[in-house]
Amino acid sequence: MFKKVLISDDLDSINHGVMTVAASLGIKEVVQVQYCDDAYLKLKKAAMDGDPFDLLITDLSFKLDHRDQTYPSGDLLIKAVREAYPNLQIAVYTVEDRLQRVRALMQDRYADAYVCKGRKGLVELSHAIRALDKQESYLSPQIAHALNDKEALEVDDYDIALLQLLARGFSQDEVSAHFKNSHISPSSLSSIEKRLNKLRIQFKANNAIHLVAMVKDLGLI
Amino acid sequence: MFKKVLISDDLDSINHGVMTVAASLGIKEVVQVQYCDDAYLKLKKAAMDGDPFDLLITDLSFKLDHRDQTYPSGDLLIKAVREAYPNLQIAVYTVEDRLQRVRALMQDRYADAYVCKGRKGLVELSHAIRALDKQESYLSPQIAHALNDKEALEVDDYDIALLQLLARGFSQDEVSAHFKNSHISPSSLSSIEKRLNKLRIQFKANNAIHLVAMVKDLGLI
DNA sequence: ATCTTCCTTACGGCATACCGTACTGCTCCA
DNA sequence: TGGAGCAGTACGGTATGCCGTAAGGAAGAT
Incomplete structure (x- = not known):
């Protein structure tokens, strides 16, 4: 022992x-x-x-x-x-x-x-x-x-960063600018919209507020 | 004792x-x-x-x-x-x-x-x-x-209910409809906008996502 | 080298959110 | 009783978010 x-x-x-x-x-x-x-x-x-x-x-x-x-x-x-x-x-x-x-x-x-x-x-x-x-x-x-479970493993660091910025009050435009500054790709507004759409579907969230509330509850951010 | x-x-x-x-x-x-x-x-x-x-x-x-x-x-x-x-x-x-x-x-x-x-x-x-x-x-x-403190006492049950509905994915329109059904006043879209605006200022939040994220962190919802 | 595929980006239409203004009805008080 | 002040509502303009479509570019396949 x-x-x-x-x-x-x-x-x-x-x-x-x-x-x-x-x-x-x-x-x-x-x-x-x-x-x-x-x-x-x-x-x-x-x-x-x-x-x-x-x-x-x-x-x-x-x-x-x-x-x-x-x-x-x-x-x-x-x-x-x-x-x-x-x-x-x-x-x-x-x-x-x-x-x-x-x-x-x-x-x-x-x-x-x-x-x-x-x-x-x-x-x-x-x-x-x-x-x-x-x-x-x-x-x-x-x-x-x-x-063992693979569930929810498809949420990567980029997604987390994106959601954190939203939770901190950034608009999608501001997130785009921030990613451009930090040389994080993809950084276009369009890509950010697309990624958010993917996350919304994945988490069955109605909108961005709902999404952020859910991932906060899950402890992802 | x-x-x-x-x-x-x-x-x-x-x-x-x-x-x-x-x-x-x-x-x-x-x-x-x-x-x-x-x-x-x-x-x-x-x-x-x-x-x-x-x-x-x-x-x-x-x-x-x-x-x-x-x-x-x-x-x-x-x-x-x-x-x-x-x-x-x-x-x-x-x-x-x-x-x-x-x-x-x-x-x-x-x-x-x-x-x-x-x-x-x-x-x-x-x-x-x-x-x-x-x-x-x-x-x-x-x-x-x-x-003793009076701070933050201005967040009442109505505000909490409103924020909870937003966190559950309701649009402002849907919140309005829900309040009308539940006979909770005020229920107009306009009043809901106004109340949210007050809360955003109060919590120094940039937008609704930010606001909901903050009140979740504070444990209000 | 050409094609396919996937990812990124751009743009346009529509919905929702955000914000200022103005009207209504109510209460309080002179 | 009339007016000030406030809460609730209505509405219009602008900004942002949401969604579909399509163009450009990089990596891999044949």
């Missing part, structure tokens, strides 16, 4: 429960932090001291407060950590259950386990830790199909 | 931490449930048995699953409970920190305390319980000004 685990979640209530689970699995050393930057520093220090952590359990969304952060979100922390410490196992523990988010983290092995906070969250987290200990990955049941 | 407390939160990790806090305050009987309907039933049974709860601590948002629920959200549970058991103290414990939500629950005394889950959530909850025990209300520091 793991010897040294770092828990990173901004909510104290969550950290509390996670620490109990880790302890009940016989993990001796459990450290908890409430900021991603603190997590990174703890990992770094432990590695330099020759006594590195072997598991990181982290949330994705962290509330912003007065403290400026290099890593304001769990996603960013994970990518930085994965690069610096490839041997560290990483488990995500979050309420976020959009397949898009799961794919973004699990497809390229940024994370090794993805556990959704829910009614059985701690039970699943316990399973996840045991799986990771056996060098297996883990996905919560409700998002276990995330990596 | 309270004798009998009911905790209602769908996340097991949260319930765990809250129970610890309640126990540390010397509360003898602490019961926890993960569904609002269960909460209501427990309260009802205890009251009928002549041994009622004296404090309810509940989340607002509960994930939906296979179980059909009479009270799918904490808001609905609270309103039902307040009516049935006016003497029961009610504390909200939630991540939701929009002033709009705080006002909706605290202004008419539906809830007696409103605590935001955060880095110091459990500490604040502890304070809240002690305050309630002294018949005082409690608000987390970050939303303590909710009941």
